[in-house]
Amino acid sequence: MILDVEIVGLILGAGLTLLIFSYLLGDNPLYRLALHLFIGALVGYSFGIVLRDVLIGMLLTRWLTEPVAVVVPLVLGLLLLFKGFPRHAYVGNFSIAYLVGVGTAVALSGALLGTLVPQVGATGRALSLESFVSFRLGPLDGLLILVGTVCTLMAFNFTARKRRGLAGVWARLVGVTAWVGRVFLIFAFGVAFAGALTAALSIFVGRIQYLIDVYFRVAGFLGG
């Protein structure tokens, strides 16, 4: 009887699944072994992808054809490695600054064009006639979305409040809207929590199904 790669792989996968599930009995050496194995495999796999796609695919290939185009990232990359030596770590700050600058700009444009503009537009459209038709309670739902969004934003107000005069009245008004906002936040977190629970439960059921499938595959294989 010759064991094929698929059967060995399935048994390996099932064994690793059981090692991880052993955590349900408490933290134990088998779980820690599986965890370190997972981290090692992920680190190795990621390094392989980075080496193949970026360092060979983007850097070395371009270096052989058009060296000038990759001099700057190569120099910045090599400078970054100085971060591993505490006495000369400041040399790596140029590369970190470059990454921070580009990363910040990408995040800023993503926040502006991907979140702020579309979400503000969608909140405004909640009060349009087209939206009323799709809502269960019509205009009331649209109003709730608008009020809820504004109040939720007010819930992130962490400045000190004045207590006297008109400023005090305004502070109390802000306090009330922030409280309403926290109620809407509870709704949002509740929906997110239920979604995460449902997704995790689906994955758990999938793993149990995987173990059952492996059992029948191996039993069928051994039975001929």
Place this chain on the structure above:
Amino acid sequence: MSRLIKQWIPVLIAAITGLVVLAGYLIPSPLLIYYRDRLIEWAVIVAAFAFILGLFNILRVHGGRVVRLRQGWFYSLILLLVAMVAWVPPVLYGPSGTPTRQMLDYVIGPLGASLAALVVFTLALAAFRLLRVRRSAGAVFFILVVAVVLLGSTPLMGLEWLADVRDWIISVPGMAGMRGLLLGVALGTVITALRVFVASDRPHSEF
């Protein structure tokens, strides 16, 4: 001179590259878009070196533990051995090669999915602990929302109205709360980015 090199050059690099990339996103000019793409491509290469730096750190920490036979050395040895083997298939056969697929299907996939499956117990336990430790109106209301959304997703006989309530919670108050949260995060991102550009925040510099 030292102050200029250590403090101001990183600030200038971050501000200039950031503003060029941002202009490439906001202004529809072919030249700016070209520079934006080129700068982002370079950032990917520099980030690869950052990954290598992280890899060296892992090797140093776990290698040191193995050499000195400190507590947990065996786990570190496993981690290092697996990492030394796992980088070979993607390099030699590519991400969609058979050995790479087998490594993903039989090792990384099952381990990752099993860890994700454990989250269901963590979340359920967290919900029970919330009710036990903090019995406030907010906590009870939160659990109530979770229960309605979960029960509304199941086809329970006689409780079909719960599905309607669930849909309403998701599409009206849940949506409003999440939208406020998203807008808050986006505003925070914008403010943090502007502080980096005007050098009020200097995560890359030593002053």
